[in-house]
Amino acid sequence: MKTLLVLLFVLCFQREALCDCQFPAELNGEWFSVENSIPLRLGISGSFWNEISGPKDSQASYMTCKDIFIHPPRPGQDGTQGNNMTVLMEYHNMKHMNEIDGTVNVCVDILWRSINVVQYRKEYIVTFEGQYVSMFNICPSVTNAYKGEFNLPTTLETTTMYRWMSFPMKCSEIFQPGVYQIDYEKHWMKEVCRNSPCLLTACPTRREDKLVLSYAASDDNTKVLTFDCLGSWNATVNGREYTYAALRSLDINGIEESYKCMMTNRNAKFPDGKERWVMSTDCNKLYNTVFASEKLTISKASPGMKCEK
Numbered sequence: 001m002k003t004l005l006v007l008l009f010v011l012c013f014q015r016e017a018l019c020d021c022q023f024p025a026e027l028n029g030e031w032f033s034v035e036n037s038i039p040l041r042l043g044i045s046g047s048f049w050n051e052i053s054g055p056k057d058s059q060a061s062y063m064t065c066k067d068i069f070i071h072p073p074r075p076g077q078d079g080t081q082g083n084n085m086t087v088l089m090e091y092h093n094m095k096h097m098n099e100i101d102g103t104v105n106v107c108v109d110i111l112w113r114s115i116n117v118v119q120y121r122k123e124y125i126v127t128f129e130g131q132y133v134s135m136f137n138i139c140p141s142v143t144n145a146y147k148g149e150f151n152l153p154t155t156l157e158t159t160t161m162y163r164w165m166s167f168p169m170k171c172s173e174i175f176q177p178g179v180y181q182i183d184y185e186k187h188w189m190k191e192v193c194r195n196s197p198c199l200l201t202a203c204p205t206r207r208e209d210k211l212v213l214s215y216a217a218s219d220d221n222t223k224v225l226t227f228d229c230l231g232s233w234n235a236t237v238n239g240r241e242y243t244y245a246a247l248r249s250l251d252i253n254g255i256e257e258s259y260k261c262m263m264t265n266r267n268a269k270f271p272d273g274k275e276r277w278v279m280s281t282d283c284n285k286l287y288n289t290v291f292a293s294e295k296l297t298i299s300k301a302s303p304g305m306k307c308e309k
């Protein structure tokens with residue numbers, strides 16, 4: 001391990017030929033995130049990471065890849081799906097280009113969650129001419145890489161980025177296939193599912209899983225929201241293991257509102273047999289399964305209601 005890292009280090013030092021920095025193909029495409037409360041559309045391709053915060057935004061900025069480090073896969077992960085990485089980039093801003101006489105470097109740690117979901121942490125570091133710049137001396141997550149130590153961010157330190165046009169996914173591990181009764185609470189008020197039960201249908205198809213939420217709206221009509229599953233994964237928050245899932249519904253107005261990160265604690269069994277999930281646009285707003293502005297409580301499958309074979 002150590003030798004490999006040293007070797008990589010030496011090879012990349014004579015970078016041009018061997019370490020031409022390109023994002024791995026699985027990151028290419030358009031993405032959406034909310035960074036410091038600012039909704040961003042992002043485009044990643046080749047060595048570019050473009051940020052577009054609005055269609056006509058003159059402050060659009062972009063970053064170019066200078067070096068990339070693929071983290072070794074964790075036990076139990078073969079790395080064929082996708083990898084965590086740390087990327088050293090140079091920051092460019094069309095508007096403020098000449099305001100700093102140094103180089104604005106950005107260390108970006110990327111946690112791979114699924115083909116449709118990644119989480120990143122950015123750190124800006126200004127360096128000046130003549131200074132030796134390598135990710136192994138400026139990026140906090142890899143400065144001890146030569147000792148085999150990596151310091152990747154936790155979920156709460158990251159921004160979640162969702163693919164704009166998601167790939168169909170199977171997320172059967174989120175819910176066992178079936179039809180469930182649910183309670184849905186938003187902003188501390190039961191907006192929907194108040195007068196009559198809501199149903200959540202989790203019936204897999206061959207290629208992808210969709211979740212369908214149906215409820216009686218205030219006008220007595222049945223409303224239906226269909227959610228695409230963007231991925232699911234496990235992660236630790238404050239020492240506890242949680243299961244996460246990311247969903248998107250094109251039936252919800254507002255891009256920000258249409259993306260949902262959900263979290264539950266599978267190990268905390270409730271005596272009523274219900275499963276409690278909390279939801280938010282970004283996973284970094286979910287600290288536990290009690291306090292959240294959006295909550296979903298799932299009861300056992302309704303008797304007599306099953307997925308069609």
Ligand SMILES: *[C@@H]1O[C@H](CO)[C@@H](O)[C@H](O)[C@H]1NC(C)=O
Pocket residue numbers: 072073074077079082083084111112152153234235
């Ligand atoms: C990426 O890092 C996170 C946090 O350290 C870890 O839980 C996860 O297993 C890693 N994923 C891969 C694909 O190595």
Ligand SMILES: *[C@@H]1O[C@H](CO)[C@@H](O)[C@H](O)[C@H]1NC(C)=O
Pocket residue numbers: 173232233234243266
């Ligand atoms: C998450 O952990 C559970 C066990 O608690 C396991 O059954 C499931 O497969 C894990 N999911 C992922 C995506 O690793």
